[in-house]
Amino acid sequence: MQKVADLHIHTIASDGSYRPEEAVKIAKKMKISAIAICDHDSVDGIEPALEAGKLYRVKVIPAVEMCYEEGPTGVHIVGYFIDWRNATLKEALREIQQGRFRRIRDIVDRLSEIGIEITLADVLAEAAEGSVLTRPHVARAMVKRGYVKSESEAFEKYLIYGRPAYVNRYQLPLGEIMRLIRNSGGVPVLAHPKYQDAIKFVPYLVELGLKGIEVYHPDHTPKEVARFKKIAKKYGLIEIGGSDAHGAERPIGTVTVPYEIVERLEKARPEMI
Numbered sequence: 462m463q464k465v466a467d468l469h470i471h472t473i474a475s476d477g478s479y480r481p482e483e484a485v486k487i488a489k490k491m492k493i494s495a496i497a498i499c500d501h502d503s504v505d506g507i508e509p510a511l512e513a514g515k516l517y518r519v520k521v522i523p524a525v526e527m528c529y530e531e532g533p534t535g536v537h538i539v540g541y542f543i544d545w546r547n548a549t550l551k552e553a554l555r556e557i558q559q560g561r562f563r564r565i566r567d568i569v570d571r572l573s574e575i576g577i578e579i580t581l582a583d584v585l586a587e588a589a590e591g592s593v594l595t596r597p598h599v600a601r602a603m604v605k606r607g608y609v610k611s612e613s614e615a616f617e618k619y620l621i622y623g624r625p626a627y628v629n630r631y632q633l634p635l636g637e638i639m640r641l642i643r644n645s646g647g648v649p650v651l652a653h654p655k656y657q658d659a660i661k662f663v664p665y666l667v668e669l670g671l672k673g674i675e676v677y678h679p680d681h682t683p684k685e686v687a688r689f690k691k692i693a694k695k696y697g698l699i700e701i702g703g704s705d706a707h708g709a710e711r712p713i714g715t716v717t718v719p720y721e722i723v724e725r726l727e728k729a730r731p732e733m734i
Contacts, residue, residue, distance in 0.1 A: 464720035466495035467713055468522070469539070469652065469675065469703025473589035474498075474506035475526075476597040478708030481506040485513035485521060491714045495520035495723045497541060497703065499652075502527060502557045503593045504545035522723065525554070526652060527642070529635045533622045536635070536659045536666070537652040539675075539701075540642030541726050547645035553633065558593050560631020565594045571626040572599075572619065577608050596620050597707075635662070639669040648672045648729045650701050655685050660692065667696050672729045677702025677716050699725050 470484050471477030479487070481498060488496045498510045498521060507523040514521035523545045528537050543550065569581050583602040588594055600615035609615045619626040633641070642649045650673035654660050663671070676689040677700070693700045702718035705711060 462492070464494040465492075465717035466497075466520075466720050466723050467493050467703050467706070467717050468495075468497040468524075468541070468701050468722070468726075469499050469678070469705045469716075470496050470713055471500055471526075471705070471707050472498060472506035472510070473592050474503045475500035475593045476588075476595040476707060479706070479713070481508075481510035482513035484706070484713060485510055485517050485519050487713045488519050489517040493519065493714055493717060494720050495522060496713070497522040497524045497539070499524040499526045499539050499703075501525075501593055501595055502554050502561065504543070504551065504554065505591065507545045520723065522726070524647070525550075525642075527557075527633075527638045528630065529632055529638055530622075530630060530657070533657065534659070534661065535657040536654075536662050537656075538638055538642065538666075539650045539652045540645070540647030541650060541673075542730050543642060543645045543647035545645075550641050550645040553637075553641055557631060557633070561594050564628050564630055565596075565599060567628045568596070568599055568620070568626050571628065572603075575625050577603065577606075577619070577626075579603060579606050579608070635665075636669055639666070639671075643670055643731050646730055648726050648731075650675060650699070650726075653678045653680065653705065654689055654692075655681055663692060663696065667698075670731075671696075671698065673699035673701045673726065675702065676700040677718060678705060679711060679715050680705075699729065701726075 472481045510521045579602045587598040587601040600612035603615045704715040706713040
C-alpha cells in the first residue's frame with residue numbers, strides 16, 4: 462500500500478476544531494503516514510502533535526501558515542519543516558497574533574455599528590483557550606447568534622474585502638514573511654492558489670525563494686489542478702496537496718499526496734549556517 466501524506470491541517474491553535482493529538486490519532490486511523498500542522502500564525506499545536514506522532518508512529522511536519530494581502534488580492538504561504546522554536550519567528554508571530562486580536566475587536570465594533578450585536582466575549586467563546594483569533598471565530602459567533610445561517614454567509618455578506626465589517630489585517634511585508642520562513646529552516650509553499658488572485662504573485666514569490674505550490678486541495682476543480690500543475694512545472698515547484706482540514710465540515714484525509722512529496726520538501730530545506 463502506497464504511503465500518503467496530508468500536508469495541510471489546522472488545529473485548535475488557530476481556527477481548526479481538532480486538538481493536535483487528535484489530528485495525529487485520526488491520521489493513524491486513516492493510514493496516513495505523515496501530516497503537516499499548519500496553523501495560522503501559530504506554532505502552539507506543533508509540540509503536542511509531535512509527541513502524539515511518536516506514540517502513533519505518524520510523521521508530523523512542523524509548519525505555519527502566514528498571510529499577505531493587497532486589497533482583494535493576496536497569498537497564504539505555508540512554511541514546512543520550520544524550526545518552531547526559532548526566537549525570531551516566535552516573536553514575529555506574537556506581533557501578528559496581537560494584530561489579529563485588534564482586528565477582531567475592530568470587526569466586532571463595525572458589526573455593532575450595523576446592528577449585529579455580538580461581543581468580543583462571544584468570539585472568544587468560539588476559540589480554544591490561547592488560540593489565535595481569526596475571522597472564522599467571528600463567523601461562528603454570528604451563526605450562533607442567528608444573524609447568518611452559515612460561516613460562508615457571514616464572510617460573503619460582512620467579513621471579506623469590500624463588505625461592511627472588513628478590517629485590514631496587521632501583516633508583515635511579503636518579503637519578510639518569506640525570509641522568516643527560510644531563516645527558520647522552512648520551505649515556503651503557496652497555499653490554495655485559486656483564492657485572492659494569488660497566481661499573480663507567483664513570479665515574485667519564486668524570486669523570493671518559493672519552493673512549492675498547493676496543486677491538490679478540496680476546492681480545486683480538475684481544470685484548476687491542471688493549471689496549477691503547469692505552473693509548478695514552469696517554475697520547478699513541488700506539487701503539494703492537503704485537505705486544509707479544520708474539523709468535521711472539512712475532515713482530515715480528503716486530499717492526500719504520495720509520501721515522496723514529504724521527502725522532496727525535506728530535501729528542499731535551506732542549509733542553515
